[in-house]
Amino acid sequence: MICQNCGSEIGQSGICPACGSDVRLLNMARNASLRQYNKGVTAAKEGDYSGAIEALNRCILFDKRNAVARNLLGIAYYQVGMPGNALEQWIISSSIQAENNPAAGYINALQRHARTLEKQDDAVVMYHKALELFQSGSEDLAVIQLKKAVDFSPNFVTAHNLLAAYYLSRKEKSKARFHINKALRVDKANPKALEYLAILTSGGSEKESKSKTGYDESAARKDFSRIIRPELVTFVLGVVVTAILTFFLALPAVTEMQESTIRDLEQQVATLTEENENGTSKFALEYQELEAENEQLKTENEAYRQSEANREQAGKLQLAQAYAVSDQQAEAAKLLHDLDVEKFSEEDQALIAQLKEQTYTFAAAEYYESGNGKFSAGDTAGAEADLLLALEYGQKEDFMDNVLYLLGQIYEEKGDYAQAKEYYGRVVNEFAGSDVFSQAEERMNAILSL
Amino acid sequence: MINFKEEIKKYGKILEVDELEDTIHASDMKDIMDMLAYICKSQQGRYPKDSQKR
Numbered sequence: 001m002i003c004q005n006c007g008s009e010i011g012q013s014g015i016c017p018a019c020g021s022d023v024r025l026l027n028m029a030r031n032a033s034l035r036q037y038n039k040g041v042t043a044a045k046e047g048d049y050s051g052a053i054e055a056l057n058r059c060i061l062f063d064k065r066n067a068v069a070r071n072l073l074g075i076a077y078y079q080v081g082m083p084g085n086a087l088e089q090w091i092i093s094s095s096i097q098a099e100n101n102p103a104a105g106y107i108n109a110l111q112r113h114a115r116t117l118e119k120q121d122d123a124v125v126m127y128h129k130a131l132e133l134f135q136s137g138s139e140d141l142a143v144i145q146l147k148k149a150v151d152f153s154p155n156f157v158t159a160h161n162l163l164a165a166y167y168l169s170r171k172e173k174s175k176a177r178f179h180i181n182k183a184l185r186v187d188k189a190n191p192k193a194l195e196y197l198a199i200l201t202s203g204g205s206e207k208e209s210k211s212k213t214g215y216d217e218s219a220a221r222k223d224f225s226r227i228i229r230p231e232l233v234t235f236v237l238g239v240v241v242t243a244i245l246t247f248f249l250a251l252p253a254v255t256e257m258q259e260s261t262i263r264d265l266e267q268q269v270a271t272l273t274e275e276n277e278n279g280t281s282k283f284a285l286e287y288q289e290l291e292a293e294n295e296q297l298k299t300e301n302e303a304y305r306q307s308e309a310n311r312e313q314a315g316k317l318q319l320a321q322a323y324a325v326s327d328q329q330a331e332a333a334k335l336l337h338d339l340d341v342e343k344f345s346e347e348d349q350a351l352i353a354q355l356k357e358q359t360y361t362f363a364a365a366e367y368y369e370s371g372n373g374k375f376s377a378g379d380t381a382g383a384e385a386d387l388l389l390a391l392e393y394g395q396k397e398d399f400m401d402n403v404l405y406l407l408g409q410i411y412e413e414k415g416d417y418a419q420a421k422e423y424y425g426r427v428v429n430e431f432a433g434s435d436v437f438s439q440a441e442e443r444m445n446a447i448l449s450l
Numbered sequence: 451m452i453n454f455k456e457e458i459k460k461y462g463k464i465l466e467v468d469e470l471e472d473t474i475h476a477s478d479m480k481d482i483m484d485m486l487a488y489i490c491k492s493q494q495g496r497y498p499k500d501s502q503k504r
């Protein structure tokens with residue numbers, strides 16, 4: 001048997017004669033190291049890198065020369081954003097086992113992606129700076145550093161945890177939850193993240209909840225918080241500030257412009273008032289023009305109407321002439337009766353007079369016969385109308401005494417004795433040879449004696 | 451909810467890449483095996499006769 005400590009030959013005693021090591025104890029330590037290594041492997045496979053780191057650190061505490069454990073420990077460190085620790089383990093592993101060691105490949109891979117390594121290492125530097133700033137009370141600057149750190153190295157679990165702790169202390173639960181989720185997404189069983197999650201959940205107000213409809217409200221809030229990013233808030237604030245500045249810068253110019261407008265309007269009002277008072281305003285002049293135009297139109301309309309009336313009168317005259325020629329004397333007389341003689345020329349007036357003389361007698365006779373018939377039939381109202389027309393058309397025709405006498409009787413029957421007496425009186429005074437003279441005289445005296 | 455001033459004390463330093471060289475050279479880390487070997491060696495030196503007797 002060979003001493004694992006110094007390589008010397010060991011006898012049955014189990015004690016190395018060269019270095020004095022107890023092989024049994026060393027084997028026990030080695031077995032303990034292997035058990036921790038196995039734990040570490042299991043944890044790493046499950047994504048529990050913090051558990052793996054813990055177990056593998058115990059593993060190399062028992063056996064520092066376990067290169068395989070160191071390789072895995074380096075991977076676990078790298079997964080949680082600790083490249084310095086990862087490189088440390090891989091370098092030591094390489095020094096323990098120079099050949100057939102994948103650690104060399106890991107180191108080469110990091111060197112090939114120098115920029116990534118640089119960013120991850122910068123993130124660690126920022127984390128240290130943030131710790132200093134937190135301790136000096138510059139929390140805002142510290143948060144900025146941490147945000148940059150997780151931006152440079154999204155898997156940097158410790159930085160996420162620190163941000164979560166900060167936001168928890170500020171009771172900014174949604175932000176805390178965001179960073180806790182980030183940490184747990186990288187390292188599924190990270191003790192710090194789980195501790196913060198427990199605090200957050202026991203806080204009550206932001207418990208995971210689902211509505212009755214099954215809609216995951218916390219997920220919705222998460223999505224919303226992703227949408228409402230700080231950049232958006234900054235942009236909105238910028239727009240508001242710009243609007244306010246523009247308003248205050250433009251306000252004097254706007255005010256001046258408005259005052260100028262007011263002065264112009266006041267001037268216009270004064271001018272219009274003056275013009276209105278003087279009657280020289282545009283509207284007054286237009287009104288005067290319209291008035292004059294209206295008067296002119298009225299005059300023209302009157303002239304037109306007059307001309308139309310004259311044409312109508314002339315038409316009637318022509319028709320009356322036609323009736324007279326065709327021996328329809330009564331019709332002609334009625335048209336002539338309605339004519340306004342004054343509107344005719346002297347020549348026409350003479351013609352009208354001639355036609356009246358020619359036709360009126362016929363019209364009077366016609367109305368007399370009609371009235372007489374109606375009177376005999378007992379239609380005193382119809383008789384009165386016809387006899388009045390006969391009286392109007394007639395002059396001294398031989399039947400006019402009968403017309404007057406009949407009218408006297410009609411009015412006497414109506415009780416209009418004055419009118420009746422006048423008609424009877426005209427018979428007595430104008431028609432001395434009338435066949436109804438005595439009757440008219442008798443009736444007149446009877447009325448006078450009432 | 452959480453005392454951040456106390457909480458921040460739980461956050462320690464993380465190894466930076468620039469510090470690697472010094473850390474590796476300075477670390478003469480002992481493991482359990484070193485300690486056992488040391489203990490065994492010490493016991494051997496302290497009780498050489500006892501062990502020989504046995």
